[in-house]
Amino acid sequence: MAEHQAHATTGTYLRIAAILVMITLVEVGVFYVPAFQSALVPVLLVLSAIKFALVVMFYMHLKFDNKFFTLLFGGPLLLGFFVVISLLFLFYGGIRLRTGM
Amino acid sequence: MRYDTQEHAVAAAHGHATFMGLDNRKMAFWAFIGSECLLFGSLISTYLIYKGRSLTGPYPHEILNIPFTSFSTFDLLMSSLAMVLALAAVQRGDMKQGKLWLLITALLGLVFLGGQVWEFSHFYHEGLGLTTNLFGSTFYVLTGTHGAHVTVGVIWLLTLWIQALRGKLGPANAMTVEITGLYWHFVDVVWIIIFTVVYLIQ
Numbered sequence: 001m002a003e004h005q006a007h008a009t010t011g012t013y014l015r016i017a018a019i020l021v022m023i024t025l026v027e028v029g030v031f032y033v034p035a036f037q038s039a040l041v042p043v044l045l046v047l048s049a050i051k052f053a054l055v056v057m058f059y060m061h062l063k064f065d066n067k068f069f070t071l072l073f074g075g076p077l078l079l080g081f082f083v084v085i086s087l088l089f090l091f092y093g094g095i096r097l098r099t100g101m
Numbered sequence: 102m103r104y105d106t107q108e109h110a111v112a113a114a115h116g117h118a119t120f121m122g123l124d125n126r127k128m129a130f131w132a133f134i135g136s137e138c139l140l141f142g143s144l145i146s147t148y149l150i151y152k153g154r155s156l157t158g159p160y161p162h163e164i165l166n167i168p169f170t171s172f173s174t175f176d177l178l179m180s181s182l183a184m185v186l187a188l189a190a191v192q193r194g195d196m197k198q199g200k201l202w203l204l205i206t207a208l209l210g211l212v213f214l215g216g217q218v219w220e221f222s223h224f225y226h227e228g229l230g231l232t233t234n235l236f237g238s239t240f241y242v243l244t245g246t247h248g249a250h251v252t253v254g255v256i257w258l259l260t261l262w263i264q265a266l267r268g269k270l271g272p273a274n275a276m277t278v279e280i281t282g283l284y285w286h287f288v289d290v291v292w293i294i295i296f297t298v299v300y301l302i303q
Contacts, residue, residue, distance in 0.1 A: 017182040028171045031301050048297035052290050059286045069131045076135030080142030087146040
């Protein structure tokens with residue numbers, strides 16, 4: 001099949017797993033450190049996005065597969081992301097307009 | 102009408118190539134995963150919109166157990182590793198390793214589900230039901246939908262494992278294992294987001 005290209009090696013899979021575990025430990029560490037509380041949300045969102053990308057690229061093989069699969073996944077993913085942002089903006093924006101806060 | 106049964110059997114095992122040269126089952130499954138992004142996007146939106154708007158407790162910071170959920174996250178990440186190792190083994194024809202990793206993936210999925218059952222029953226005894234407050238409703242619907250997906254994944258993995266035990270799974274069916282893996286990894290990435298949005302950002 002045209003989409004069947006070389007996938008990552010077992011060594012790569014193990015390294016990705018180690019990175020995923022380390023990022024999770026950092027996430028939990030950041031959660032418990034009071035000094036990070038002011039930057040907690042952006043830091044956690046970035047770390048989460050890195051984990052998401054690593055799993056999708058290497059374990060789901062999108063990095064190696066046909067780009068059409070990236071389009072099939074990335075299109076709805078972006079749409080879903082904009083739905084989340086739009087709903088949050090509409091809901092909290094509406095509250096701010098009503099309450100002036 | 103006369104059917105060429107051998108041709109049908111080959112098609113059933115290998116799928117059909119689209120005009121782009123891509124496997125039709127894999128293409129359909131990526132489209133399905135895309136639609137799942139919208140399902141979980143709507144559930145996460147609902148959780149975030151009602152976040153902090155519960156009029157009565159228990160509230161998230163009073164009840165969520167981060168160390169326990171961190172272990173569940175670790176468990177699911179390791180199940181994803183086991184899944185790719187299962188696929189790699191099946192692709193190279195090492196069915197002994199393939200069967201082992203498929204079983205390990207399913208067992209890690211069962212451990213995650215056991216943890217979720219314990220968490221839900223613990224929360225219920227702490228006074229958080231589906232209709233207790235907005236947090237309870239959105240939390241149970243979001244994490245419960247994810248748990249239902251994990252349950253389907255575990256059943257799917259065990260089915261594959263039984264097929265492998267009966268000698269009906271081999272390198273020729275590697276695409277079946279790859280599609281199962283796509284589903285399993287998607288369940289994992291959804292949990293990566295839930296762990297951050299629900300548990301860590303309180």
